[in-house]
Amino acid sequence: MNLFKRETGEPKSQAELIYATQQRNERRFRANVGLSWGFLLLFLIFLFSGNQISIGGLTLNTIHLDGEFIRANWTFIAGGLWETLKISFFSIAFATVLALLAALGRLSTNPPIYALSTFYVSLIRGTPLYLQIFFFFLALPQLGIILSGTLAGVVALGLNYGAYMSEIFRAGLSSVGKGQREAAMAIGMTPGQTMRRIVLPQALRFAIPPTGNEFIAMTKDSALVSATGFVHELMWRATKVGRAQFNNLEALIMAAIFYWIMTLILTALQSRLEASLSKGDR
Amino acid sequence: MSHVIKVTDLDKFFGRLHVLKKVNLEVEPTEVVCIIGRSGSGKSTLLRCINFLEEPSSGTIEVDSLVAAAGSKGPAHRQLVHDMRLKTGMVFQEFNLFPHMSVLENVMEGPVTVKKMERPQAANLAEMNLDRVGLLFKRDEYPNRLSGGQKQRVAIARALAMEPKVMLFDEPTSALDPELIGEVLNVMKKVAQEGMTMLVVTHEMGFAREVADRVVVMADGEIIEQDAPEALFKTPKDKRTQALIDRYRTGGQDPG
Numbered sequence: 458m459n460l461f462k463r464e465t466g467e468p469k470s471q472a473e474l475i476y477a478t479q480q481r482n483e484r485r486f487r488a489n490v491g492l493s494w495g496f497l498l499l500f501l502i503f504l505f506s507g508n509q510i511s512i513g514g515l516t517l518n519t520i521h522l523d524g525e526f527i528r529a530n531w532t533f534i535a536g537g538l539w540e541t542l543k544i545s546f547f548s549i550a551f552a553t554v555l556a557l558l559a560a561l562g563r564l565s566t567n568p569p570i571y572a573l574s575t576f577y578v579s580l581i582r583g584t585p586l587y588l589q590i591f592f593f594f595l596a597l598p599q600l601g602i603i604l605s606g607t608l609a610g611v612v613a614l615g616l617n618y619g620a621y622m623s624e625i626f627r628a629g630l631s632s633v634g635k636g637q638r639e640a641a642m643a644i645g646m647t648p649g650q651t652m653r654r655i656v657l658p659q660a661l662r663f664a665i666p667p668t669g670n671e672f673i674a675m676t677k678d679s680a681l682v683s684a685t686g687f688v689h690e691l692m693w694r695a696t697k698v699g700r701a702q703f704n705n706l707e708a709l710i711m712a713a714i715f716y717w718i719m720t721l722i723l724t725a726l727q728s729r730l731e732a733s734l735s736k737g738d739r
Numbered sequence: 740m741s742h743v744i745k746v747t748d749l750d751k752f753f754g755r756l757h758v759l760k761k762v763n764l765e766v767e768p769t770e771v772v773c774i775i776g777r778s779g780s781g782k783s784t785l786l787r788c789i790n791f792l793e794e795p796s797s798g799t800i801e802v803d804s805l806v807a808a809a810g811s812k813g814p815a816h817r818q819l820v821h822d823m824r825l826k827t828g829m830v831f832q833e834f835n836l837f838p839h840m841s842v843l844e845n846v847m848e849g850p851v852t853v854k855k856m857e858r859p860q861a862a863n864l865a866e867m868n869l870d871r872v873g874l875l876f877k878r879d880e881y882p883n884r885l886s887g888g889q890k891q892r893v894a895i896a897r898a899l900a901m902e903p904k905v906m907l908f909d910e911p912t913s914a915l916d917p918e919l920i921g922e923v924l925n926v927m928k929k930v931a932q933e934g935m936t937m938l939v940v941t942h943e944m945g946f947a948r949e950v951a952d953r954v955v956v957m958a959d960g961e962i963i964e965q966d967a968p969e970a971l972f973k974t975p976k977d978k979r980t981q982a983l984i985d986r987y988r989t990g991g992q993d994p995g
Contacts, residue, residue: 639792640835640894644849644901645824654852658839 537691548614555619560626581620606687629660749798773947776957828898888919
C-alpha cells in the first residue's frame with residue numbers, strides 16, 4: 458500500500474487510487490503483449506536466418522533463404538501490390554452495390570424480389586469462390602462470353618462477397634427503428650424519399666466498418682484470381698518467379714510479408730475510420 | 740363545415756383484438772382536445788389512424804375536408820393519404836428525430852424534401868419554428884446532444900414547419916424524465932394559444948385541465964365520455980373516468 462504514497466505527498470481518494478491501479482495494470486499488459494510480439498517476430502526472423510548454432514554437442518541449422526534471389530525479385534513481386542489493391546477495390550465496390558440490392562430484396566414484401574435475393578445468396582454461398590472464379594474465366598467462353606482474367610476475377614469476387622455482405626446491409630437497414638420511418642411518413646415523405654433520405658444514410662453509416670473488414674479480407678482472397686494465370690497480382694508474381702527458379706520458399710515468404718504489411722496498414726486505417734465514425738452524431 | 744377532423748364509425752382490429760369500436764370524433768378549428776384513458780384503451784391507435792400510420796379496419800377519416808375510407812387501395816388512395824398527412828403534424832412519444840441530421844436540418848427536411856421548398860427559404864422557416872419552441876440556439880447541434888425535453892421541442896418544431904391544419908400529439912411527455920415534462924407542456928400550451936388545432940393523447944391531467952377545450956375519455960376501444968375539462972373532472976359520469984381521475988390525483992402533483 459505504501460506504493461501509492463510514494464508518488465505525491467497529497468492523499469488521493471480511493472477512486473483515484475483504484476483508477477491509477479487499473480491504468481497501470483492495463484499499460485503493463487499492453488507493454489508485455491508488445492514485448493512478446495517482438496520476441497515472436499525475432500524468433501521467426503531467426504528461424505529463417507540461415508545460421509548454424511552449436512550448443513554443447515548439439516548443432517542447429519536454421520532455414521537458409523537465398524538472399525540473391527530475394528534482392529533480384531522483390532521489386533517484381535511488390536509490383537503486384539497495386540494490381541491486388543485494384544482488383545480488391547473494384548470487387549468491393551461491385552459487392553457493395555449487390556449486397557445493398559440483395560438486402561433491400563430480402564426486406565421486400567414482393568415475393569419475386571424476395572425470392573431473387575434469397576436465391577442469389579443461396580446459390581453463391583452454396584458454391585466455392587474458387588469455382589466461381591474459374592466459371593467466369595473458363596466456362597463463360599464456351600457460351601461466347603470472353604472475360605479478361607481481371608474482369609472475371611472482379612465479377613466473381615464481387616458476386617461472392619456481395620452475397621456474404623448482404624447480411625451486413627440487412628442488419629444495417631434493420632438497425633434503423635420503425636419510429637424513423639413513421640416520423641418520415643408523418644411529414645409526408647413517400648416510401649422512396651424515406652429510404653433515400655432517412656433509412657439509407659443511417660444504415661450505411663452502420664455498414665461502413667464491417668465493409669472495411671470485408672475489404673481487408675478481399676485483398677487476401679483476391680490471391681485466388683492468380684489461378685486464371687492472367688492477372689499479375691502479388692500471388693501470381695510470387696508463384697511465377699518461385700517456380701521458374703525453384704525458389705518457391707523465398708517467393709512465397711516475400712508475398713506473405715507483403716500481404717501481411719498491407720493488412721496491418723489497412724487494419725490501422727480501418728480502426729481510425731471506426732473511431733471517427735463512432736464519435737459522430739449518433 | 741366546421742370541423743378539422745371528423746372520424747366516423749372507426750373500427751380497428753389487430754388480428755383478433757378489437758382495439759377501436761365504432762369510434763366517432765370531431766375536432767373543431769382551434770380546438771384543443773385531450774384524449775385520456777388507461778394504457779390499451781385504444782387512444783394512441785385512434786390518433787395513429789387519423790394520419791394512417793395505422794390502417795383503419797373500417798370507417799372514414801376526414802381531415803380538413805379530405806375524406807378517406809378505410810380499406811381503400813390504389814394510387815388515388817395513396818395520394819389522398821399523402822395529402823392528409825400534409826395537413827396533420829405528428830409528435831411521437833419517442834421523439835423520432837433524425838439522428839444523422841442537425842436540429843436545423845431536421846426541421847428543414849419536410850419543407851425541402853416533401854414541399855420542394857428552396858433551401859434558404861426552408862432554413863428561414865425552420866429557424867422561425869425553432870424560435871417558437873425556444874431552441875434556435877441549438878440549430879447546429881445534433882439530436883444526441885439534446886436533452887429529452889429539447890428533442891421533443893425540436894420534434895414539435897419539425898411538425899409545425901409543415902404548417903399543418905392540426906397537430907397530433909401521441910403521449911408527448913411519457914418518455915421524459917419528470918423534470919423535463921414542464922418545458923414540453925409549456926411549448927404545447929403556447930402552440931395552442933397561437934390558435935393551432937390540437938389532438939393530444941396524454942396522461943397529464945394538469946395539462947388537460949388547463950389547456951384543453953374538451954377532454955375525451957377512452958376505455959376498451961370506445962369513447963365513454965367527453966366534456967369540457969371543468970365539468971368532466973368535477974362530475975365524471977362514468978365510474979371508469981372517476982377511477983382514472985382518482986388515480987392521477989393520488990399519483991402526484993400536476994405539472995405545467
